[in-house]
Every structure is written in C-alpha cells, then in structure tokens.
Amino acid sequence: MERYYQKDIECADREQIRAWQSEKLVRQVQHVWNDVPYYREKMKEAGVTPDDIHSVDDLHKLPFLSKADLRDSYPYGLLGCDLKKCVRIQSTSGTTGRRVVAFYTQHDIDLWEDCCARAITAAGGTDEDVCQVSYGYGLFTGGPGLNGGSHKVGCLTIPTSSGNTQRQIMFIRDLNTTILCCTPSYAAYLGESMKEMGLTPDEIPLKAGIFGAEAWSEEMRQDIQKTLGIKAYDIYGLTELSGPGVAFECSAQNGMHINEDHFIAEIIDPDTGEVLPEGSQGELVFTSLDKEAYPLIRYRTRDICTLSYEKCSCGRTHVRMGKPRGRSDDMLIIRGVNVFPSQIETVLLNNGYPANYQIIVDRVNNTDTLDIHVEMTPEMFTDQLGEVSRRQKELADGMKSMLGIKANITLVSPKSIERSEGKAVRVIDRRKI
Numbered sequence: 001m002e003r004y005y006q007k008d009i010e011c012a013d014r015e016q017i018r019a020w021q022s023e024k025l026v027r028q029v030q031h032v033w034n035d036v037p038y039y040r041e042k043m044k045e046a047g048v049t050p051d052d053i054h055s056v057d058d059l060h061k062l063p064f065l066s067k068a069d070l071r072d073s074y075p076y077g078l079l080g081c082d083l084k085k086c087v088r089i090q091s092t093s094g095t096t097g098r099r100v101v102a103f104y105t106q107h108d109i110d111l112w113e114d115c116c117a118r119a120i121t122a123a124g125g126t127d128e129d130v131c132q133v134s135y136g137y138g139l140f141t142g143g144p145g146l147n148g149g150s151h152k153v154g155c156l157t158i159p160t161s162s163g164n165t166q167r168q169i170m171f172i173r174d175l176n177t178t179i180l181c182c183t184p185s186y187a188a189y190l191g192e193s194m195k196e197m198g199l200t201p202d203e204i205p206l207k208a209g210i211f212g213a214e215a216w217s218e219e220m221r222q223d224i225q226k227t228l229g230i231k232a233y234d235i236y237g238l239t240e241l242s243g244p245g246v247a248f249e250c251s252a253q254n255g256m257h258i259n260e261d262h263f264i265a266e267i268i269d270p271d272t273g274e275v276l277p278e279g280s281q282g283e284l285v286f287t288s289l290d291k292e293a294y295p296l297i298r299y300r301t302r303d304i305c306t307l308s309y310e311k312c313s314c315g316r317t318h319v320r321m322g323k324p325r326g327r328s329d330d331m332l333i334i335r336g337v338n339v340f341p342s343q344i345e346t347v348l349l350n351n352g353y354p355a356n357y358q359i360i361v362d363r364v365n366n367t368d369t370l371d372i373h374v375e376m377t378p379e380m381f382t383d384q385l386g387e388v389s390r391r392q393k394e395l396a397d398g399m400k401s402m403l404g405i406k407a408n409i410t411l412v413s414p415k416s417i418e419r420s421e422g423k424a425v426r427v428i429d430r431r432k433i
Ligand code: DLL
Pocket: 092, 093, 135, 141, 142, 211, 212, 213, 214, 215, 216, 234, 235, 236, 237, 238, 239, 240, 243, 244, 245, 301, 303, 323, 324, 326, 327
C-alpha cells in the first residue's frame, strides 16, 4: 500500500498544482523585488518588473541566477528577510571558491522537513520505524534535513551522522534500524562491511534506504539492494534550495517526484538558456516558491537530467526528474569528448565490479590521458598476470564502446581505494588547464 505524508498535496491534480504555482510565483517575485536589491537590479537589467508576472507562463521573462551570483553576493546579498527572523544557516562544502551560505527562517525549516517527511513516507516509513540518519550533521544539509523529516513522520530517529562504520553497524543490529539514510557510496561500504562480518541480507533488519547527495547508477542501486536486502530510494536536493527532499522517489523507483508546491522546475539548454520541451535532456533550473530567507528565482543547478509529466503508478502527480547524470561541471572533456563518471560506473557495474574506482585524467605531450583504477572484490581477486590483463582488456573494450575513447584500466587489489563516508571523490584531474 502506497503511503503519503500530505496526500492532498502530493496527489493534487495538475491544474491545482499550476494554480498554486502561479499564485505563489506572483507573491515570490514581489517578495524578491521588495526585499532582495541584488535580484531587483537583475530584473531591472532584464527589463522586467513584478507587473509583468501573472502566472507560471511568465516565468521565462525572469533572469537566471547562477552559482556565480550566489558567490558574488556572499554572505548577505540574497537574504530575503530581516536577519533577526532567521534561525539557521546551512552551507555547501565550498571545494571551489567561496562557500554558499543559505539562510532559513523557522517557516523555511518547517517546509523543508515536510519535504523530507514526504520522502521517508514514500519509502514506507511510519512511526513504527527506526530511522538511522548517517548523512553528515553540521553545515551539510543531509543530516539535519532527514533528521527533521524523520521526527515529523514519528520514526525513532538515530542521529549517528556519518563515519564510525562499526558503530553504525552496531546500532543497525542492536536497535533494529529499518530505514537507513546516507550517501549511496557509504551505503555500499556499509553493505561491504556487513558482508565481511558474515551477515546475510536476512540477518540485517533494514528494509529501506534513502540515498542521495551524489550521482549513482541503476546498477549501483541493484547492487546495494542485494547486499543489504532492502529497497533503495533515491533522494535529491541542494543547499541553495533547502537541502535533501527537493525531489524523492516513490515505490515505482522510476524518477524522483519534485515537490512542485514549493519548487517550479524547468529544463534549459545550458548553452543558450532556452527552455526545452518535455522529455529533453538539459540543465535543471528551480524557482523556490515558499522560501522566506533565501528565495531563489530560476536558479541554475548545473545538474543535467530530464523531466517527465507521465502518470506515475504511485498516485502522485508531481513531475518526476530522471537521475541526474552528474553536474555539468562534473563532466570531463577528454580529447574533446564529453565523459560523465556515471557512464564509467555503469560499465564497471555491468561487468560485475563494485563501484570502487578512481578516474585519473592527465595531459601528456599535449594529449589527454584517461586512467581508471578499478578495485577487484576479494572473490574475484587473482594475481595471475594473464587473467588480470584479459579482464583489463575486457573493461577497456566496454569503456571504448560506452565513451568512444580509449581508457587505460588498472585492476587493483581489494580495499586499496579509500572509502567515502559522505560524497565520494572519484575524479582526479591533473591537467593544468
Ligand atoms: O547534497 C543535499 C542532499 C543531502 C541531497 C542528502 C540528498 C541527500 P549539496 O551538498 O548542496 O546538497 O549538493 C547538491 O548534489 O546539485 C547534485 O549535483 C548532487 N545531488 C544531490 N542529490 C543527488 C542525487 C545535497 N540524488 C548537489 N543524484 C546537487 C545525483 C545529486 N546527484
């Protein structure tokens, strides 16, 4: 039986959703015009005022916001209300340049936690469940967001945060954790560790996992589901909009429903900014409709995916986004060819390798090189050179047909690639471009 957290909203008809969006958009544009001088200037430059915005049909008239705008206006430039009204900040890891600092009023946190509660309920969660939140707590949104959602659903919440794998497993077993929330790469690592301890899937009390914050393939999902004996649900979100729960998967496991009562989604051509028709692949752009403290209009996520308005078997009516195949800035250009790490992962998993790999890109004599280090499992481990080179060639052939370029494959021994407790770092780009 499908469960809903806010059924009237999650299953509302499309006209109703559109009416909510139009009404909220008009209000939100007025809000940023009045309260966010940075965006008002952008609107003036684009020759648009709140009087031009009557419904969702007028959205395209509004200027985009990019990550560069967020950095330029750090820390208070995009704040939409009196700082006194704000009760929290969250922040991105800021690996490139300045951090993004997002502000929240109590109302913003409340709606964000509702979104996470919808995701947990869609994964079958009720007040009978024990929900272990193994995303990082702190500035990262994963821990706090799912923690709040889990409380709202009434689950017994175990706020382990990430890391300390032995303790994670101890709590899962001793407290009968039924729902696990963490990154897919950490879920795979937990599965691997439990397998090594000799635990079979039916000795693990988990029934569902809510995994996101990084790109992961369908093959990786199958792998995790098998090792942990669970149903694995994808969840998407970003700090700039709130955090996890912008979109989440239902029992159909076929795309993530975007919480359209709070966010309008568009797909645009990343080069021209043109809005693309349904089904096209492009960059995902969001407008937040309810945020008080950090209201973003037409924010370019740089995530590449598709949207589908097709009816879903779960009864929800909100649009579904496909799995992002990585950010447009995760995309590598190697010898002029576009390569996404997720394509490499698909080849590995299709050939029976777990998703423990590292991609090393370099430039030698003005030519790009692509090296992929792939870990063998203990079961497949061999040190027979002939066999190793046969397998390396097999993988190299698979990569060539997936990517269209040559990759050098090196099989490495089990456990030699460092595991991640949060978002996995898969790419080392040594080119000095
Ligand atoms: O990763 C929020 C989050 C926490 C989502 C826990 C899900 C679970 P940021 O650190 O701001 O926020 O990173 C946002 O991560 O633009 C995507 O590129 C990527 N991302 C998030 N979820 C997914 C997903 C959190 N399910 C950025 N699949 C986003 C693929 C994802 N990529």
